[in-house]
Amino acid sequence: MAVDPIHQFQIIDLFPVAKIGNTEIAFTNSAAYMVAAVVIITAFLLGGTAKRSLVPGRVQSTAELTYEFVANTIKSTAGTEGMRFFPFVFALFTFILTVNIVGLIPYAFTVTTHIIITATLAMSVFLTVLVYGFWKHGLHFFNLFVPKGIPIYILPLIVFIEVLSFLSRPISHSVRLFANMLAGHITLKVFASFITLLGSAGIIGMAGATLPLAMVVALTALELLVAFLQAYVFAILTCIYLNDAIHPGH
Amino acid sequence: MADGTRGKDDRNDPPDDEAALSARLQRLGNRLAQANRPPEDDTGPRQTGDPSAIARGFRLSTELVAGVLVGALIGWLLDRWLGISPWGLIVFLLLGFAAGVLNVMRAAGVVRDRQL
Numbered sequence: 001m002a003v004d005p006i007h008q009f010q011i012i013d014l015f016p017v018a019k020i021g022n023t024e025i026a027f028t029n030s031a032a033y034m035v036a037a038v039v040i041i042t043a044f045l046l047g048g049t050a051k052r053s054l055v056p057g058r059v060q061s062t063a064e065l066t067y068e069f070v071a072n073t074i075k076s077t078a079g080t081e082g083m084r085f086f087p088f089v090f091a092l093f094t095f096i097l098t099v100n101i102v103g104l105i106p107y108a109f110t111v112t113t114h115i116i117i118t119a120t121l122a123m124s125v126f127l128t129v130l131v132y133g134f135w136k137h138g139l140h141f142f143n144l145f146v147p148k149g150i151p152i153y154i155l156p157l158i159v160f161i162e163v164l165s166f167l168s169r170p171i172s173h174s175v176r177l178f179a180n181m182l183a184g185h186i187t188l189k190v191f192a193s194f195i196t197l198l199g200s201a202g203i204i205g206m207a208g209a210t211l212p213l214a215m216v217v218a219l220t221a222l223e224l225l226v227a228f229l230q231a232y233v234f235a236i237l238t239c240i241y242l243n244d245a246i247h248p249g250h
Numbered sequence: 251m252a253d254g255t256r257g258k259d260d261r262n263d264p265p266d267d268e269a270a271l272s273a274r275l276q277r278l279g280n281r282l283a284q285a286n287r288p289p290e291d292d293t294g295p296r297q298t299g300d301p302s303a304i305a306r307g308f309r310l311s312t313e314l315v316a317g318v319l320v321g322a323l324i325g326w327l328l329d330r331w332l333g334i335s336p337w338g339l340i341v342f343l344l345l346g347f348a349a350g351v352l353n354v355m356r357a358a359g360v361v362r363d364r365q366l
Contacts, residue, residue, distance in 0.1 A: 157345075164320055164342075164349035165356075172316030172353065176308060229305045 005189035009113050009182070030117070033109050037098040066094065070235065077239035081246050088128065089242075092121060093235040100181060100227035104220065112230075113185055115178040122174035125238045133245035144248040173237055180230050184223045191215045313353035321346010 013026035048063025056064055070090045074082045096112060103110025111117050133141040145162040146155070194212035198205040325342030329335040 160345050161348045161352055164324070164346050165317060165352050167324075168313075168316035168320040168346075168349060168353060171319055172309075172312040175316065176312045179312070180308060226304070233305050233309065 005186045029109050030111050033111050040098050041094045074239050078243035085242050089235055089238050093231055096234055097231035112181045118174040118178040122170040126170040129241050129245040141248050177230050177234055184226055188219050309357055310354050313357050314350040317350020317353050318346045
């Protein structure tokens, strides 16, 4: 029984939407899961805030917790000035979290296992930092690349290194999320295929198959942790980068 | 939630009259204000403690790889555009490696850089 661990990441065209030149733009399963994530988040937040009771119910309590969690993350990394980016960070965090957790459901598609998605999210952060930094500080934004207290003769080298370090941010930002989700889902699939392979090998195989089964259970728990953690890491790094745009050259 | 257990002792004494109720509301309001007050040093140093060791380790490795990748990409493009192969790749790979190491040291909190 051949199990292809990559098959789960296949993009399937559901129906065509538009045609630009010779390129067909189709609504894919990836897009469908993204829409589903947005619907889930919207329903969750609207449902949580609809009653606005003084003593929150379960859904309202969770919605408030999510808000406060993101708000505290922003305040602790980018200060109160960072709160103007709250909608942006909150959208990123909830979107990635929902998409990651929905992807853990068996047979579901995980949007963040495609680097084009994570790279787009990371580029939106990177461009926000650039645009806001230049809009707010003008050319002083370049102070970001000039650390203080560096002897003048090695300054050009340091500036080069700082610029490269800055440019590498969207890459590490996107690859981290993408690779974590991809690796986790492949590992899950490989261990799950061990169960069927061993299980088809008679009674001893059946007994042996309990080992990968236990592993899959443990891995699923780990993946749930990773799903949350990567959304959190993405959000906190977004805050750290935005902090550079708000206070460059400190 | 933690607030539920704290409010329990308040709930035990029944409200006698309007004054007692308003006094209790006042106390509750004070306590809420105390609990919700944001920390004063908002622009303080960023936390370097990631919640989990896996995430931390993964973050460090991607930081290094990203630095080297960007260096290699820029060097390769410069080589192609300016026709100075292989010098662009050599120089920018080294610079990219340095940037990667700088990223890692920053992510690990070894360098207290520009006081983020």
